[in-house]
Amino acid sequence: FIIYxxxxxxxxxxxxxxxxxKLQYNIFI
Structure with a gap:
């Protein structure tokens, strides 16, 4: 349980x- x-x-x-x-990538594009 702990490992899970x-x-x-x-x-x-x-x-x-x-x-x-992805957000940063879209902003710079």
Whole structure:
């Protein structure tokens, strides 16, 4: 359960970083 939560939050963090990167990419384009 603890390991599952760590993987879940890590994946959410990656998704958030990718989302923010796409926003910056769209702004600079």
């Amino acid at each position: 939560n760590k993987l879940y939050f890590r994946n959410k963090g990656i998704e958030r970083i990718n989302f923010e990167y």
